[in-house]
Amino acid sequence: MYITITPQKLGGNYSQGSGDFVGYLEKENEGLEPSEMEHFFNQYDDQISAEDVVKDIDGNTAKLKKTEPKFYSITVSPSKYELNRLQDxxxxxxxxxxxxxxxxxxxxxxxINGRPIRIEDIKYYAKIEHQRSFKGTDWQIKENQxxxxxxxxxxxxxxKLKTQEREGEIKSLQRKISKLEREAPHQQNGQRIVQGMPKAGNxxxxxxxxxxxxxxxxFSLSPGSKHKASEVEMHGKKVKRGFDRDGFFQRAEKTFDKTFGYQRNFAETYKARKDFIKNPKVYFASLMKxxxxxxxxxxxxxxxSGVPMLPSIPVSQAQLAMKAFNRLRRGVEVATKSSSIGI
Known part of the structure; x- marks a missing residue:
């Protein structure tokens, strides 16, 4: 499970409203029959129009400055193993x-008014997508580069040779291209994986x-708050503040596992990914146990997942060399982060 939380992008190239982002999320519905389309939904309704989403989000921005995000985007990407556990x-x-x-x-x-925040206190809309394409940041694209x-x-x-009608040399170069296409390490359905290619499978x-x-x-509720759960005194009163991102990611995994009876492997836990980046010695020791x-x-x-493997698996603590761990981390640190806001 990979979850990212991203603030609304602001600046000269981005709209102050949510229209562009909502429009982007409508792209998969293009050319589909109404029965095949995915609609926005929230905690209470299943078929909400894009127009209503924009109107509701953009109309809920009281006292926010132009430099402050009006909304946050949360992307939830289950692994193929988690998706295989689902029935529908x-x-x-x-x-x-x-x-x-x-x-x-x-x-x-x-x-809010002296009580913890409840689900009815937030305004959100969600949409399910079924397609993904390879991006330039994907490890398959980088290794095929x-x-x-x-x-x-x-x-x-x-x-250049076509303008000179040098057919023999052209055919020789075409054979070299065909050979390179076959030799590229990452293929999908017999084709070299390239940027923009739709990903196969669920x-x-x-x-x-x-x-x-x-x-x-x-009230302003920011999951991007730099403050962890804490209390601060303001105007003579103690005020609670902060968002527990670690807690959120861990709860998200437990909720999935409980809801669908999923047996989560150590390697796909948020804690493991965090240890891999911040404390690789602990990560690998846990893996070997x-x-x-x-x-x-x-x-x-x-x-x-694209993590480069060591030539041999360490069998003792003495072999857990930090140099090897650092080599592992450099190539995958960005890909293994669980939040674009930061862990």
Whole structure:
């Protein structure tokens, strides 16, 4: 499970409203029959129009400055193993979203009128998408890049040769291109993986747009707060503040596991990913203590995620060299972060 929380992008190239973002989330509905479309939903309703989402989010921004985000985007990306546990991706992910947003409000160390924040205190809309494309930041694209560069160079040479009608040399270069296409390390359905190519398999994931202001348009609720759960004295009164991001990510996993009876492997836990980045010695020691069958699954998951594997598996604490860990971390630190706001 990968969850990111991203503030609304502000600046000269971005709209002050939510229209652009909501429009982006409507892209998968283009060309589909009404029965095939995915609609926005929230805690209470299943079929909410994009127009209503924009109107509601943009109308809930009282006293927010132009430089402050009006909403946050939460993206929830279950792994293929988690998706395989679902019976109906559409309905099960809706069910999970509604439970997840209870975890979201529980992670605020805030009160409204002297009571903890409740689900009815927030304004959010969610949408399920079923497609993903390879991006330039994906490890498959990066590892295929040397081949892509050579192929581009050869194609440029072919363009020049075509003006000179040098057919023999052109065919030779085309054979080299075909060879490079086959040799690229990452393929999908017999094709070299390139940026923009749709990813195969079940790619269902959830986009959530949540208003910065509470449902009454009175209180500001920021999951991007730099403050962890704490109390501060303001105007002579003690005020609770902060958002527990660690707690939110951990609750999100437990809620998924409880809701769908999922047996989570160590390698796919938020704690493991965090230890991998911040304390790799602890991470690898924990990995080696797993029962044999769980360890085998863990290494399979790690390999699939693009983490470069060591030539041999360390068998003693003395072999847990920090140099090796640092090599592992450099290549995957960005990819393994669980929040774009920061862990």
């Amino acid at each position: 991706s559409r309905e099960d992910l809706k069910k999970y979203t509604r439970e997840l947003m209870k975890d979201y409000v529980a992670s605020f160390n805030r009160e 040397p081949y892509a560069t050579q192929i581009l160079q050869l194609k440029n040479e072919i363009r 790619q269902s994931h959830i986009h959530i747009i949540v208003s910065r202001k509470d449902a009454s348009n009175t 797993l029962p044999t069958n769980e360890k085998a699954i863990a290494f399979k998951m790690i390999k699939e």
